[in-house]
Amino acid sequence: MKFPLRFAWFCFLIIVLPLAAKDGTDFEIDDLSVVRSLDGSDWKVTSEDLDPEKIYQSVRNGENPFSDWEGYSVPGNYLKNRSDSNSKVSRIWIAKTIRIGKKEKADQISIRLGIISDRDEAYWDGHRIGKSGDFGSEKPQVYDKVRIYEIPENLTESGSTHVLLVKVEKYFPNDIGITGDRVEIGPSDLIRAGFDREEYLKLLLLTIYFTVGVYFTFLFIRRRKESENLYFSAFTLLLVIYQFLRNQTKYDLGISFFVLKKTEYLVLIFTVPLFCHFLRTYFRAPRTKILHVLDALCFLSAIFILSTGDVKHYMFVNQNIVQPIWIGYVAFAFFWLYREIRKQNRDAILVLSGMGLVLAATVVDILTDRGVFVFPRLVGYSFVFFVLSLATILANKFVRLNEEVEELNGSLEKKIEERTLELNQTLDQMRKLKVQQDGDYFLTALLINPLAVNENKSPKVRTDFYIKQKKTFEFRSKNYEIGGDICVSGNLELRGRQYTVFLNGDAMGKSIQGAGGALVLGSVFRAILTRSKTAREKEASPEQWLKQVFTELQQVYESFDGSMYVSAVIGLLDDETGFLYYINAEHPWTILYRDGRASFIEDSLTCRKFGTPDNEKNLLVQTFELFPKDVIFIGSDGKDDLKMLGRSGDWFINEDTEQILSVVEDGEGHPEKIFQFLISKGELYDDFTLLRLEYTGEKDGSRPKVSREYYELFMNGKSLLKSGNRKEGLSLLEKAFESFPYDGNLLRLLGEQFLKERAFLKAASYLESYISRFPSSLEHFYYAAYGYKMSGEIQKATELCERLTLRNREHVKAQALLAEMR
Numbered sequence: 001m002k003f004p005l006r007f008a009w010f011c012f013l014i015i016v017l018p019l020a021a022k023d024g025t026d027f028e029i030d031d032l033s034v035v036r037s038l039d040g041s042d043w044k045v046t047s048e049d050l051d052p053e054k055i056y057q058s059v060r061n062g063e064n065p066f067s068d069w070e071g072y073s074v075p076g077n078y079l080k081n082r083s084d085s086n087s088k089v090s091r092i093w094i095a096k097t098i099r100i101g102k103k104e105k106a107d108q109i110s111i112r113l114g115i116i117s118d119r120d121e122a123y124w125d126g127h128r129i130g131k132s133g134d135f136g137s138e139k140p141q142v143y144d145k146v147r148i149y150e151i152p153e154n155l156t157e158s159g160s161t162h163v164l165l166v167k168v169e170k171y172f173p174n175d176i177g178i179t180g181d182r183v184e185i186g187p188s189d190l191i192r193a194g195f196d197r198e199e200y201l202k203l204l205l206l207t208i209y210f211t212v213g214v215y216f217t218f219l220f221i222r223r224r225k226e227s228e229n230l231y232f233s234a235f236t237l238l239l240v241i242y243q244f245l246r247n248q249t250k251y252d253l254g255i256s257f258f259v260l261k262k263t264e265y266l267v268l269i270f271t272v273p274l275f276c277h278f279l280r281t282y283f284r285a286p287r288t289k290i291l292h293v294l295d296a297l298c299f300l301s302a303i304f305i306l307s308t309g310d311v312k313h314y315m316f317v318n319q320n321i322v323q324p325i326w327i328g329y330v331a332f333a334f335f336w337l338y339r340e341i342r343k344q345n346r347d348a349i350l351v352l353s354g355m356g357l358v359l360a361a362t363v364v365d366i367l368t369d370r371g372v373f374v375f376p377r378l379v380g381y382s383f384v385f386f387v388l389s390l391a392t393i394l395a396n397k398f399v400r401l402n403e404e405v406e407e408l409n410g411s412l413e414k415k416i417e418e419r420t421l422e423l424n425q426t427l428d429q430m431r432k433l434k435v436q437q438d439g440d441y442f443l444t445a446l447l448i449n450p451l452a453v454n455e456n457k458s459p460k461v462r463t464d465f466y467i468k469q470k471k472t473f474e475f476r477s478k479n480y481e482i483g484g485d486i487c488v489s490g491n492l493e494l495r496g497r498q499y500t501v502f503l504n505g506d507a508m509g510k511s512i513q514g515a516g517g518a519l520v521l522g523s524v525f526r527a528i529l530t531r532s533k534t535a536r537e538k539e540a541s542p543e544q545w546l547k548q549v550f551t552e553l554q555q556v557y558e559s560f561d562g563s564m565y566v567s568a569v570i571g572l573l574d575d576e577t578g579f580l581y582y583i584n585a586e587h588p589w590t591i592l593y594r595d596g597r598a599s600f601i602e603d604s605l606t607c608r609k610f611g612t613p614d615n616e617k618n619l620l621v622q623t624f625e626l627f628p629k630d631v632i633f634i635g636s637d638g639k640d641d642l643k644m645l646g647r648s649g650d651w652f653i654n655e656d657t658e659q660i661l662s663v664v665e666d667g668e669g670h671p672e673k674i675f676q677f678l679i680s681k682g683e684l685y686d687d688f689t690l691l692r693l694e695y696t697g698e699k700d701g702s703r704p705k706v707s708r709e710y711y712e713l714f715m716n717g718k719s720l721l722k723s724g725n726r727k728e729g730l731s732l733l734e735k736a737f738e739s740f741p742y743d744g745n746l747l748r749l750l751g752e753q754f755l756k757e758r759a760f761l762k763a764a765s766y767l768e769s770y771i772s773r774f775p776s777s778l779e780h781f782y783y784a785a786y787g788y789k790m791s792g793e794i795q796k797a798t799e800l801c802e803r804l805t806l807r808n809r810e811h812v813k814a815q816a817l818l819a820e821m822r
Contacts, residue, residue: 030101032109032156035186035194044069044095045078045177053126056163059097066095075114078177079170091135092176094166098185100158109156110188111164112195113147114181118171120147125155125162133169139258140171140311146181146248148195150188172312199248206240206247213237231278235271242267262305265314269302269322276329279351285336294328297321330359426527427556430520444482444515451522455490460575460697461500463489466671468688470638471511483687484514485636486522490529493538494545497772498575501529504691505568506587506636508609514687517557517564521610524556525549525570542572542581543621543803550583550610550619557611565609569634578626578695579775583619585610588640588657591633591664592624598664601632621806625776626695631669635660638688639674642681654682710740721753730754737766744774755783761791768800778804782814794821 029036044066058065072078078092111129113122119133119141130149133141155162170176184191213236220229244250245264273295280287301317308314340348456463469483484507492501503525507517528549531537540548549570557564569590571582584590586609589600607618626632642654663681667673671690678684713736720729733750740746751767754760764787771780785800801818804811 028099028101029185032100032186033107035184035190038096038098038111038183038185039074041071041073042096043072043074045072045092046070046095047089047092049091050093050165052123052128052163052165052167055095055165056123056126059161059163066097069095072177074178074183075180076177077117077175077179079174089170089176091167091169094168094178096164097161098164099161100156108153108188109151109185110191111149111151111185112181112183112191113149113166114178114183115144115146116142116166116168117175117177117179118143119169121167122147122149123163123165123167124151127152127155129155135169140261142251142257143171143175144180144246145251146195148191172315195248202243202247203249206243209236209243210240213240228278228281231274231281235274235278238267238271238274242271258309258311261311261314265305265318266302268318269298269305272326272329273298276333279333279336283336283340283345283348285332290328291332294325297325301325422527423524423552423556426523427520427559430516430523444512444519448482448486448515448519448522451519451526452486452488454487456500456502458491458498458500458575460695461573462692462694462696463500463502464671464692465489466675466688466690466692468638468675468684470684470687482511482515484509484518485638485687485689486518487689487691488522488525488529489691489693492529492532492545492572494540494542494572495538499542499572500575500693501570501572502634502691502693503568503570504587504634504636504689505566506687506689508565513564517566520556520564521553521566521568524553528552541799541803542574543806544799546570546572546581546583546621547619547806550585551616553610554615557609558613558615560611562611565611567609567637573626573693573695574775575697577773577775578628578630578697580624580626580632582622582624583607584622585615588635588637590624591635591661593631593633593664593669594627594629596665596668598633598661600658600661619806620809623776623807628695628697631692631694633664633669633671633674634691634693636687636689638684638686639663639678639690641686642678642683643685644682653685707739710736710743713739714743714746718749726753726757730757741769742773744770747773748777748780751780751783751787755787758790760787760789761793763787764791764793764796768796778808778811782811782817785814785817789817789821797821 046069055065072094074094074096079089111122111124113120116132119135119137120131121128121135122130129151130147132145132147166178168176168178213233216229216233216236220226220233223229242264245260245267250260276291279285280291301321304317305314337348337352341352452465452467454463454465465487467481467485467487469481469485471482486503486505486507488503490501492499503521505518505521507514507521509517532540532545537545553566553568557566567585567587569582569584569587571580573580582590583606584602585607586605589602592599592601601624602622606620606622608615624632639660640654640657644654659681660678663674663677666677667675669692671692674690675688678688713732717729717732717736720726720732723729730750730753733746733753736743737746737750747766747770751763751765751770754763754766757763764784767780767784767787771777771784774780781800781804785797785804788794788797788800798818798821801814801821804814805818808814
C-alpha cells in the first residue's frame with residue numbers, strides 16, 4: 001500500500017511541479033539570448049483609449065505616461081476582486097516597459113503573451129506585432145489561445161527601452177486581461193521550441209490514453225459481459241477528445257472556434273459519469289435511483305448545450321449544473337472505493353491513489369477556470385497514473401526516441417559550432433592583419449598576391465585578368481601596387497559536373513582601407529573554394545553554392561558594422577553547357593562580347609554590396625547561356641571612373657556608363673588594348689580590374705550520333721501520342737531514351753507526358769535530367785519539383801523549389817509549392 005502512494009507522489013513531483021515553476025524578473029533584461037519571464041505585478045493597465053505610437057514617443061522623450069495607470073499582476077484577471085467588475089469596462093490597455101541590455105544580432109525575438117481573454121492587439125514600440133480575434137464581434141474569438149508574436153529585428157535595439165502595449169477586449173462579463181499561461185520574451189526558436197515541447201508532450205500523453213482506450217474497446221468486443229471495459233474505454237477516449245480540445249494544436253485544424261467549444265463542453269459533461277460507472281461495474285455495485293437522476297441531469301445538460309449557440313450559456317451550465325452533479329458521482333466513487341479498501345482490495349487502493357491525484361488536479365483546473373488563481377492545467381498529466389502500467393512500453397519507446405533526437409540535436413549544434421569557429425578564426429585573422437597593415441603596404445601586397453590568382457585549368461574556358469591598382473609604392477627599390485580590387489578564378493566540381501568559378505570584387509575605400517577589404521574577400525572566398533572540394537560540399541547545386549557563398553560573405557562584412565562594404569560579381573560557368581550562374585552584388589554590369597559587338601547582359605540592380613543590412617532578402621542568382629567563342633567581361637568601377645578633359649579645357653568626371661561598350665569593341669576583346677583605349681580617353685582615378693572569361697567549348701561534342709533506330713522510335717512514339725495511344729507511345733519513347741539518352745527534346749517530352757499521366761516520380765526523374773542539361777527552363781524546374789512533391793520525395797522537391805526561387809523571387813507557383821511542403 002505504501003509503494004503506490006510513494007510512487008504517485010514521486011511522479012507528481014517530477015512531472016507537475018516543474019510545470020508550475022516560474023522565475024520572476026524585473027523589466028531590465030541583460031541578455032536576450034535566453035528566454036526571460038515577464039510575469040509579475042509590475043505591469044500597468046488602463047481602460048482609457050490611446051495611441052500606441054504616441055505612448056512610445058513619450059517614453060522615448062523621457063516622459064512617464066503610465067504614472068496614473070493602475071498596477072496589474074500578470075497573468076491574472078483584471079476584473080478579479082473588483083467592486084466594479086460588472087461595470088462597462090470592455091477594453092483595456094496593458095503596458096510594460098522593457099530595457100534590453102544585450103541581444104545577438106542573428107536572433108529573431110518573439111514574445112509569448114500567454115492566454116488572453118478574449119481578443120487582443122499587441123504593439124511593440126508603437127508597431128503592431130500581432131493580433132488575435134476580431135474586435136467588436138458578438139461571438140467569442142480565441143480566449144484560450146496562447147499568443148506568440150514575432151518582434152521585427154529592427155525593433156529590438158540593444159541598450160534601449162522598449163514599450164509593450166496590449167489592447168484587450170473582453171467577451172465574458174467578468175473576465176479580461178492576460179488570464180493564463182505565462183508571459184516571456186526571448187529568441188524565436190527557443191520560444192517556439194518551448195511552446196512546441198509543451199504541446200507535443202500533451203499530445204504524447206493523449207496518444208498513450210488513446211491507445212489504452214482502443215485496447216479496452218477491443219477487449220470489450222471480445223468479452224461483452226465485462227461492461228466495465230466499455231465504460232473505461234469510453235471515459236478514456238472522451239478524455240482524449242477533451243484534452244485535445246484544450247490543446248493549442250486544435251487551432252491548426254481550421255475548425256470554427258464555436259464548434260470546438262461546443263464539442264468541448266459536450267464531452268466534458270460525460271467524462272466523470274463514465275468513470276463513475278466504470279468503478280460501479282468493476283466493483284459490481286448496484287445502480288441506484290440517485291445515479292439515474294444524475295445521469296438524466298447530464299443528458300438534459302447536453303441537450304441544452306446542443307440547442308443553444310452562446311458560449312456563455314455553456315460555461316454557466318458547466319459551472320452551475322454539471323460540476324455540482326459531479327460531486328454526487330465522486331461521492332459514489334469514494335464510497336465504493338472505501339468499501340473495497342476495507343476488503344483489502346489492492347485494485348481499489350491503486351484506483352484511489354490515481355483518483356486522488358486526478359481529483360486534486362481537477363479541483364485545481366476548476367479553480368483556475370473560475371479565476372481563483374492561475375496555475376497550469378494538471379488533469380492531462382495526472383491521468384497518466386491510471387494508465388502507467390499499460391503505457392510503460394510506449395513510455396520507454398518515447399524516451400529512446402527523445403534521446404535520439406537530443407543526440408541528433410547535439411551533433412547538429414556541434415557542427416554549427418565548428419563551422420562558426422572556423423569562420424570566426426578566419427575573421428579574427430583578417431582583423432589582426434587589418435590593424436597591422438596600416439603602416440605596412442608591402443606586407444599587405446604580399447598577402448593579397450597569393451589570393452588573387454588565376455587557377456582555372458578548364459580546357460573549355462579561358463580566363464584572363466588585367467589589374468591596375470591606383471596606389472603604387474616603392475619598397476627596396478621595387479615598385480608595387482596596392483588597392484581594393486581583386487580577381488580570383490578556379491575550378492569546382494558540383495554533382496559530377498565541372499564548373500569554372502570566378503570572382504571580381506571591389507572593396508570600399510582607397511589604398512590600405514580597400515586592400516583590407518580585398519584581403520578579407522580573397523581569404524574568405526579561397527577558404528570557401530577549399531572547403532567546397534570536400535565530398536559533402538560537392539553535393540550542392542550551383543544556386544545553392546552561390547547562396548552559401550553570398551551568405552557567408554554577407555555575414556563577414558556585416559560584422560564590420562558599416563565600416564567596410566564590397567561590391568562583386570561571383571559566378572559559376574558550366575564547362576559542358578556554357579550555362580552561366582552568377583550573383584551581382586551592386587557591381588558594374590557584366591559585358592557580353594559576341595561577334596564583335598559588346599552589350600550588357602543585365603539591365604537592373606539586383607542586390608546591394610556585401611555588408612549592407614538585410615541584404616539576404618535581395619539575393620538573386622542570375623543566369624545567362626554562352627555560346628562557343630562568347631566572351632564576358634567583368635570589371636570594377638575603375639573602368640568608368642575617368643577624369644576627362646573637356647573642349648573648354650576643364651576637367652570633368654565621366655558619367656557615361658555605356659562608354660565601356662565602345663571601348664571593348666575598339667579593343668577587340670583584348671584586356672590590354674581595352675586598358676590602353678581607356679587611358680587614352682582620360683586619367684583613371686580608381687583601381688582598375690578586368691576579368692575576361694571566354695567559353696571555347698563545343699556543346700555536345702562528345703555525344704554519339706543519332707541512330708536511325710532512335711529516330712524511328714522517336715517519331716513513331718510521337719505519332720502514337722498524337723493519335724491518342726498514349727501507353728504504347730510512351731513505351732516507344734522510353735525505348736528511344738534507352739538507345740540515345742542525350743536528346744533534350746525527348747527528355748522534356750517524356751517528363752511532360754508522364755506528368756499528364758500522373759506518373760509523378762517518372763516525370764520528375766526525366767524532367768530533372770532535362771534541367772540538368774538545359775537549366776534555363778525555370779518552368780521545368782517547377783514541373784520537376786511538383787512531380788517529386790506528388791510522389792512523396794519532399795526533400796528533392798524542396799531543393800528544386802529553392803533553386804527556382806533563388807533565380808526568380810517572383811515565381812508564385814514555386815513559392816506556393818514550397819509553402820505547402822514546409
